[in-house]
Amino acid sequence: MTDSGPDDRRVLYLLRYYPTLTETFVYREMALLADRGWCLTVGTLGARRDGALQADLPPVRVVRPPGWVRILCDLAPVLRRRAFWSVLWWLWQGRRLGRALEALWMARLVGGFPRVHVHFAGEAGEWARAGRVLFGTRYSVMVHAVDLFKPRPGLGDVLALADAVLTPTRHNAALLLRDHGVEARIVPYAIPRWTGRRPEPDRQPLVVIAVARWRPKKGLDRLVDAVETLDRPVRLLLVSDAPAGLASARVFPLGLQPPGEVRRLLAEAGLFALPCRQAEDGDMDALPVALLEALSAGLPVLATRVSGIPEVVDASVGWLVPPDDPDALRDALREAADRPEERRARGARGPARLVERGCVPGAQADVLEKAWEEGW
DSSP: OOSOSOGGGEEEEEEEESSOTTOHHHHHHHHHHHHTTOEEEEEEEEOOGGGGGOOOOOSOEEEOOOOHHHHHHHHGGGTTOHHHHHHHHHHHTTSOHHHHHHHHHHHHHHTTOSOEEEESSSHHHHHHHHHHHHHOOOEEEEOOSHHHHSOOTTHHHHHHHOSEEEESOHHHHHHHHHHHOOOOEEOOOOOOOOOSOOOOTTOSSEEEEEESOSOGGGTHHHHHHHHHHOSSOEEEEEESSOOGGGOOSSEEEOOOOOHHHHHHHHHHOSEEEEOOOOOTTSOOOSSOHHHHHHHHTTOOEEEESOTTGGGTOOTTTEEEEOTTOHHHHHHHHHHHHHOHHHHHHHHHTHHHHHHHTTOSTTHHHHHHHHHHHHHO
């Protein structure tokens, strides 16, 4: 739990938030690396309130910017560098000065590590780039979704100086090559093998579960409407920060839940549904980890043809419908409700599909270590 150790085994993870409830895929990767002897430190500016629910945290040291006096004193040795002021100006564009100075303090922290890794090529990616310019510290970056589909102005600069760019889907990799000329390594998410009780597909009425934040790109509003208007008995467990006012005889908003409770709820359901779409601001999911965890549990999934989702989901493991198509969504729900034997068959194929796509324990860490081995 320290950042000390042989130089070639020390890694600084830069994360915008730590902890948060919805980035378990990052924490699994860090836990795997720690088990393999890497000495990890997390550098972050803030935490989300829902981070208190996150029980699956890795054994790492966490560093946050200190008070302003300490920040200014620590930055004093680099104030005379011309690069310092150019990087400050780059960070300052559209931001508060205070946040830019915090970012530069984080860049100074980067300078003390031989290797830096970033998840999401947004603000944390900008800190890594600042560290590269000021201190020559090399970094790798994992591009996920919002950072690619709703990018910050500095995305191209962050990608250009990265020593390795990684991403979870072929769809993302194609966009990175087309729009930024970057060849990204595809890193399948590491999904643990299911160890709990398997779902009961024959339960009536059909219990549908959705696990996601209440964001336009998740399409949960469409799912609620489809469930409420379906001409079949069905119940929706909504594990989300959705408005409590959505509660009805069919819809049960449960709030955000810790990972252990999500696993218990998956075992109570007969279908996982997440009708993702591209939001008006361009944001969309790449490949929701909650969907992959449902496949691991043996649940059939109902999803949409968005981004990288069709790379994993098809008719053999669930139902795939066009985004923002209420009729198609209701038709798929109706078919799932009417055919419990098909739900059972498609759900049973889920774990094997994850193995086929490489979404297995150790996958993320394996590819990341290879990138470091070849790039450093």
